[in-house]
Amino acid sequence: MKIIACIKQVPDTTEVKVDPKTHTLIRDGVPSILNPYDHFAVEESVRIKDQIAEVSVTVITMGPEQARSALMRCLALGADDAVLISDKKFAGSDTWATAYTLSLAIKKIGKFDIVFCGQQAIDGDTAQVGPELAQQLGIPQITYVEKVEIDEKLKLTIHKQTEEGYQILETKPPVLLALLPPTSFQPEHPPMSSILKAKKKPFKVWDAKTLGGDESKFGLDGSYTQVIKTYTPPTRGECEFIEKDDIKQAAKKLSEILLKHEALIKR
Amino acid sequence: MGIEIILDKCTGCALCVKACPFNAIKIKNKKADIEANCTLCGSCVESCKLNAIIIERPKLSNKDLSEYKDVWIFVELRGKEIKKVSLELASKAREIADILGQRVGAVILGEKVRHFCNQIKAYGVDINYIAENDNLINYNTSNYAAILTGLVNKYKPNIVLFPATHIGRDLAPRVAATLKVGLTADCTGMSIKDGLLLQSRPAFGGNIMADIISPNSRPQMATIRPNVMKINNPDFSLKTEIISIPVDIDEKARKIILKKTIKTTKTGTKSLDEADIIISGGRGMGSPENFKILEDLAKTINGVVGASRAAVDAGWRPRSDQVGQSGKTVSPKLYIACGISGKIQHQVGMKGSGTIIAINTDPEAPIFDIADCGIVGDLFEIIPALNDELKKNLKKE
Numbered sequence: 001m002k003i004i005a006c007i008k009q010v011p012d013t014t015e016v017k018v019d020p021k022t023h024t025l026i027r028d029g030v031p032s033i034l035n036p037y038d039h040f041a042v043e044e045s046v047r048i049k050d051q052i053a054e055v056s057v058t059v060i061t062m063g064p065e066q067a068r069s070a071l072m073r074c075l076a077l078g079a080d081d082a083v084l085i086s087d088k089k090f091a092g093s094d095t096w097a098t099a100y101t102l103s104l105a106i107k108k109i110g111k112f113d114i115v116f117c118g119q120q121a122i123d124g125d126t127a128q129v130g131p132e133l134a135q136q137l138g139i140p141q142i143t144y145v146e147k148v149e150i151d152e153k154l155k156l157t158i159h160k161q162t163e164e165g166y167q168i169l170e171t172k173p174p175v176l177l178a179l180l181p182p183t184s185f186q187p188e189h190p191p192m193s194s195i196l197k198a199k200k201k202p203f204k205v206w207d208a209k210t211l212g213g214d215e216s217k218f219g220l221d222g223s224y225t226q227v228i229k230t231y232t233p234p235t236r237g238e239c240e241f242i243e244k245d246d247i248k249q250a251a252k253k254l255s256e257i258l259l260k261h262e263a264l265i266k267r
Numbered sequence: 268m269g270i271e272i273i274l275d276k277c278t279g280c281a282l283c284v285k286a287c288p289f290n291a292i293k294i295k296n297k298k299a300d301i302e303a304n305c306t307l308c309g310s311c312v313e314s315c316k317l318n319a320i321i322i323e324r325p326k327l328s329n330k331d332l333s334e335y336k337d338v339w340i341f342v343e344l345r346g347k348e349i350k351k352v353s354l355e356l357a358s359k360a361r362e363i364a365d366i367l368g369q370r371v372g373a374v375i376l377g378e379k380v381r382h383f384c385n386q387i388k389a390y391g392v393d394i395n396y397i398a399e400n401d402n403l404i405n406y407n408t409s410n411y412a413a414i415l416t417g418l419v420n421k422y423k424p425n426i427v428l429f430p431a432t433h434i435g436r437d438l439a440p441r442v443a444a445t446l447k448v449g450l451t452a453d454c455t456g457m458s459i460k461d462g463l464l465l466q467s468r469p470a471f472g473g474n475i476m477a478d479i480i481s482p483n484s485r486p487q488m489a490t491i492r493p494n495v496m497k498i499n500n501p502d503f504s505l506k507t508e509i510i511s512i513p514v515d516i517d518e519k520a521r522k523i524i525l526k527k528t529i530k531t532t533k534t535g536t537k538s539l540d541e542a543d544i545i546i547s548g549g550r551g552m553g554s555p556e557n558f559k560i561l562e563d564l565a566k567t568i569n570g571v572v573g574a575s576r577a578a579v580d581a582g583w584r585p586r587s588d589q590v591g592q593s594g595k596t597v598s599p600k601l602y603i604a605c606g607i608s609g610k611i612q613h614q615v616g617m618k619g620s621g622t623i624i625a626i627n628t629d630p631e632a633p634i635f636d637i638a639d640c641g642i643v644g645d646l647f648e649i650i651p652a653l654n655d656e657l658k659k660n661l662k663k664e
Contacts, residue, residue, distance in 0.1 A: 011290070013472035014592070014611045030290070036593075064303030091269065092307035095452075096444060122592065124470055126452035128440040131408075135444035140522045141408060143437045157526075163433050163538050165531035165587060171523045183579050183586055183593045220269065220307050224449030228309060229478040233469065239625070239635045244644035251652035254624070257640060258653075259660055261622060263543045263600035264568055 001055045001154065001173070003045045004106055005079065006117040006133065007038035009063055009070035013122045033187075034070045037118025039077075040181035045116050046078035048150055056080045058109060062090055062101050068203075075198035076190035083109070087207040092220030099132035101218060104211040106137060113154070113173035119144060119180045127178070134176035142169060143178040269323060270307055272299050276319035286314030335485035337394075338364040339372040339424040341415065342387060343434055349383055351541045352430040352493040354390050359457060359496040360428055361391030366459045370394060372424060376411055378404040381509065388507035390499050395509045396422070402516040405525055406434050410516055412441040418512065419446060424486045426464050428457075431490035432540060439490050449481030451489040455598075455619060457496075464489070472592070472615045492619065493540050494598045531587050537571050539590065544570030545599045545620070547590055549613075550577040551606020551627065551646060558583065560647070561605060564654045567661065573597065575607045591616035605646045609634025626650070 015030045034042075042059060049055040059074040061067050062085040071082040085105050093101065106112060115137065120127035127143070134141035146166060147159035158169045161180055190198075208218055216222060244250040258264055279297035291305040299311075299320070312320045340356040342349060360371045370393040375383055377399065384395040398414050415438070419427065427442075429435035431453045443450035456467030464487040466479045481487045532538060539545060546561045561572050574584035576591050590597055592612040598619035605626050607613060614637055617623070625638035626646045635641045642649055 011471075013474065013615075016471060016474050066304070088269070088303070091303070091305055095440070095450065096447070099444060122472060124452075125472075127436050128443075128450060128452055131437060131440035132444035132450075135441050141437070141441065142523060144433055161433065161587075162528070163540055163587075165529045167525060167529070168527040169523050170526055175522070181593065183576055183589055185593070224447070224484040225451055225479050225481050227306070227477050227479050229313070230309070230470075230475050231478075233473070233476045236623075236637055236639060239638045239641045241635075242640065242642045244642050244649065247644075247648045247652050250642055250644070251649060251656045254640070254642065254649075254653055255656035255660060257624075258568065258601070258657065261601055263621070264661075 001052060001114070002109075002112045003048065003055060003057045003114045003116060004109060004112050005038070005042050005045045005057060005059045005074065006102055006115065006129075007042065007059055007061045007070060007074055008035045008118075008121045008123075009033070009061065009067040010035045010121050010123040032066065032069070034073050035118055035121045035123075036185070036187050037120060037122070037179065037181060039073075039118075039187040040185055041116040041118050041177075041179045042074045042077050042079060044148055044179060045114075048114075048148070049078065049080075052150060052152065052154075058083065060085060060102065060105055060109075062086070062093070062098060062105075071203070072195075072198055073190070075201045075203075076194040078194070079201075081202035082204070084203070084205045085207075085211065086205055087218075089208040089215065089218045092223060093218070094223035094225040095126055095128035095132055096224055097217060097219060097222035099129050099136050100213070100222060101211065102129070102133050103136035104213045105206060106133075108206070108211060114156075115139070115174075115176040117176070117178050119178045130176060130178035137174075137176070139174045139176055140171065141176045141178065142171070145177045145179045146182070148177060148179075270301050270305060271321045271323070272301065273319045273321065274298055276317045278317065278319075280316075282314045282316065283311035283320060286311050332483075332485050335423045335425040337370045337372050337422070337424045338367070338426045339374060339396075339419075339428065339486070340392075341427070341429045341435065341438065342373050342375045342383065343430050343432060344375070344377055344380070344383070349386060350430065350432075351498075352432060352491075353387065354498045355493065355496040356428050356430060356491060357387055357390035357392055358499040359491065360426075361499060363426065363457065363459060363464070364391075364393075367425070367462070369425060372396060372422070374415060374418060376403050376414060381511075384507055384509050385503075388505050389501035389503045391502075391505065392507055395507060396512060397509060398512045398514045400514050400516050402518055403514070405528070406438075407521065407523065407525070408437055408441055409521065409523075410514075411438055412445065414512070414514060415442050416445045419486060427486045427488045429488070429490045431492045435490050439488060443488050446484075446486075448484040448486060448488055451479045451481070453596075454489045454491050455495045457489070457491065463487070469619070472611065473618045492596070492598055494543070494600070495619065531585050539571055539573050539588065539595050539597050542571035542597070542599050544568055544601045544603075545573045545590070545597055545617075546570050546603045546605065547573035547575060547607055547617070548578055548584075548605045549575035549607030550581070552578055552583065553606075555583040557647070560650045560654070564603075564650055564657075567654055567657050570601075570603075575613050577607075604634050604638070605650060607634055608632045609637065
């Protein structure tokens with residue numbers, strides 16, 4: 001069985017701070033990390049590989065040369081080989097163009113059974129590339145996947161999160177699964193021995209020419225959406241503190257604020 | 268196509284370096300140099316006082332897009348009800364359609380849905396496209412996407428809006444990819460500019476906002492975050508048209524089989540995504556039993572209780588209650604954070620709330636950075652006192 005895991009290198013958005021004076025992003029020293037959702041997807045791929053005979057895991061990403069380190073991390077986590085899809089022509093890709101480019105790479109890899117990806121990436125949070133990729137590959141998708149079970153006959157039992165709980169779904173490959181890590185998930189650093197092993201694993205770099213396909217569908221040209229402006233959101237005013245020396249008085253003051261609030265008036 | 272620095276004009280002033288939200292510009296040999304991680308967002312072009320940066324974008328296509336008319340919404344249902352977010356979408360669609368001089372269309376799919384038309388019309392829906400079939404009772408990607416794609420191809424709407432819910436975020440990209448059109452996720456603002464749909468959305472964990480257009484493809488599609496758009500006052504005297512779409516669904520063709528649906532939230536309670544008021548508890552709650560005081564307050568002001576990751580990890584609350592990066596993104600009108608320090612991971616999930624109130628014993632807790640109103644103190648003293656005070660006042664009415 002062939003598993004393909006799609007990953008993305010992202011700036012650690014939790015490290016991004018806003019300059020309180022200029023209201024611009026302070027990005028100095030913000031580390032690039034493997035998107036935590038994708039980290040979980042790779043771990044799940046490897047877990048299945050360890051469980052079922054004859055499974056190989058190929059990990060792919062579209063990104064600049066720097067994204068190599070994110071792929072190396074995935075190899076250290078146990079993936080078998082990696083493909084970096086990199087070309088200046090891919091710059092400015094929106095979710096559709098990204099999905100198109102990834103779909104070409106996956107078709108070039110050949111036969112596959114399961115495509116894993118993270119539910120979303122922490123920099124854009126769109127959650128669109130997974131379903132758009134599934135559509136372009138012509139396979140079904142399951143998003144918000146909390147749990148994957150697989151048996152020897154490759155029957156998949158999936159827990160899909162819903163807004164009120166979860167669903168249990170059954171399916172068979174080929175399928176694309178967008179994974180949601182458990183809240184307790186902490187991306188772990190692989191041991192040094194695995195990092196060294198990763199360096200010996202097959203690593204390919206494919207550019208636009210290697211992929212083939214319609215060049216007008218790459219990057220900015222191929223993107224149906226255009227970002228015309230980015231700006232920092234309006235900041236909130238200062239926090240108004242209520243003195244709590246007298247609990248009753250404080251509670252009264254806060255209740256007055258709440259009673260005037262539209263959410264309570266509207267009831 | 269792409270970005271270019273006009274070297275003759277560039278003085279290496281580095282204004283663009285500061286403006287770039289992606290850290291993709293460096294000054295090399297006193298000139299700006301664009302790195303590979305540039306997303307062509309255009310922030311630098313605006314920042315440059317010397318017009319030394321040019322981004323060449325695809326030209327507006329010559330395709331005749333004028334045959335695409337009307338503003339559509341996908342109406343999400345929950346059981347026997349229309350979800351509140353659907354009314355928000357209808358209201359926003361009405362506003363946009365009025366600017367464009369077009370009609371509002373609503374797509375309603377389910378087992379029996381005709382009666383919903385009389386409800387949603389009150390928010391300004393002119394035409395309902397309905398498909399009724401036993402096999403549509405539960406949402407499934409393939410059938411829903413196929414029906415929507417077919418409807419769009421037949422009736423050619425100008426704009427299609429989806430709720431940014433679990434269902435909307437699964438369905439919209441599938442439809443957009445099939446139609447080969449642009450799709451913008453999780454919009455919190457929407458307007459018309461030069462005849463185009465201007466879509467505003469947060470990115471980078473809410474640290475920046477982006478304005479996005481889809482000039483060359485129709486329909487223009489977006490998902491809209493729940494609880495952000497205002498709901499119109501309903502007018503049930505409005506007229507509405509119903510077009511029923513015959514559908515034929517072969518169950519055997521379905522590749523993904525629904526075996527079981529498990530609800531972990533109590534029936535009858537509003538979900539976090541839809542709540543106007545959320546009262547969240549964090550590590551400071553200390554135990555699952557202590558959440559009772561939050562439940563009591565929620566009862567008084569008709570709110571829903573949420574939790575921080577710390578409270579969920581401790582096993583005090585179910586995962587479906589979690590607000591934050593690895594939980595839910597919520598935007599209630601009022602968010603009351605109790606005993607939550609408010610690390611960035613939590614803030615990402617609730618920053619979009621209307622008013623934020625924080626109660627925490629630690630005056631340095633980051634939650635106070637984004638709170639509108641705060642009390643540095645013991646929530647176990649304040650919350651019951653507040654509840655008593657509110658009860659007293661709300662009873663009078």
